[in-house]
Amino acid sequence: MIEVQDLRKTFKVARREAGFGQAVKALFHREYTYVHALDGVSFRIGDGEMVGYIGPNGAGKSSTIKILSGILTPDSGKCLIDGRIPWKSRQKHVKEIGVVFGQRTQLWWDVPVVDSFELLKEIYAIPTEVYKKNVDQLTELLDLAQLLRTPARQLSLGQRMRCEIAGSLLHNPKILFLDEPTIGLDAVSKLAVRDFIKRLNQERHTTVLLTTHDMQDIEALASRILLIGKGKILLDGSLEDIRRGGSHIDETVAELYKKFDVT
């Protein structure tokens, strides 16, 4: 169970005009602007739910994910995940969750993927039987058999993403945060990843919170959608609620962004 109540987070951003003179000036005197990344965000996600978290760039999606995974401390507000406050008991918390950042890797670049997995086994102190079972299962579901012996640097983006997702599930997390998992993937890999996430949610009842800009991801996966803009939750509803505006989901979402004036 994820409970978030009135989360607020403000960032101080140094700002200066372009140009060399301004750069020199900024050395001595800085002007700051305050960006309200999260401006009172509340929601509740039950066990086994699959939720799509959407919003334009800079809306606060990543900040939310970072707070939920214990990387970031909010200014105020409450957040309780299975009874834990993420930023207070970081080590205990992250043992129970999996996080995939679409644009970053958690595999070691120069060694075969399976070596990275072995290391993750030690990091998370996964019992050998559990580890073996999970690797076998994930290998089959994500079709990794050919990839495990390959160094990560020689994998294509799609292959790597499949390995990333497998890597983040070795320790049986109850909750999985996916930050743009399909970014840059070709059609085949996208389908494979979507398919897998769906099965994961159905078979293991893993709670999934997924941010994406790809509306087809949302269509395929999420039964519930959270729309965030300018640090506020604008809409919390089903795919149908969003579809109501029109037939094509990309246009509808663009309409919504405009309507809420968050672009």
Next chain:
Amino acid sequence: MLKLYGKYFSIHLKSTMQYKGSFFATLIGSFLTSFTVFLGISFMFQRFHKVAEFSYEEVLLCYGIMLMGFSVAQMFASGFKVFDSMIANGEFDRILCRPRNEIFQVLAYRIDFIRVGMLLQGIVMLVYGLASCYVDWNFSRVITVIFMAVGGCVLFSALFLLDGSIAFFTLQGLEFMNVFTYGAIEHGKYPLSIYGKGMLTFCTFVIPYALVQYYPLTYVLGRSDNPLFIFLPLLACLFVVPCWIVWRIGVRRYKSTGS
């Protein structure tokens, strides 16, 4: 924890071995670089015979010990040397997502095997210094040499930790910190007393290099028989504490600013 570190170690070794040619070339290079320093000292002593009250052999002994501590610290604490880029590329977020201590993970992030070259050079000089110095070896002197090497290693690691922590506040490593790490090994070649009283005071009370170098060295060489000097290198290890506190403050700041 040790088992986990062993796993990291083997991953780093495997990664390094992927580029064997480059590894051995750089290894030899690193050995030769410190060898030129050795030559530099030799040439100088052909002219002067003594620096302050220290002879050639004594300086080699001193530098050998310092170099060993420094190279081991460089090898195992080099994660902190690239820590600014770990923050920039999000690697530190990754670390925070894992259920292990952050410092441990940064240490395990990078092991710089190249430094073995420098370590070898240190050992060569130490052995030469040991063999040619007129020291009346006994148990407490041997222990003192070991303490000096260990204390030096801890002290330099602490400085790397401090160097890394600064990246939390500036988002970029500060080059001036190199004054305290590379600078220290540069002027740590010679017993610190030769630089005058001011320098010695600074290196005793501010950044305690002298506690792992000058004072115990005088004990080893029989210039002083104050038994306290044996344990000064261990005292110097306490320097880790303030560095660790800066690190903690940095982590807290990072978690509240996210950058």
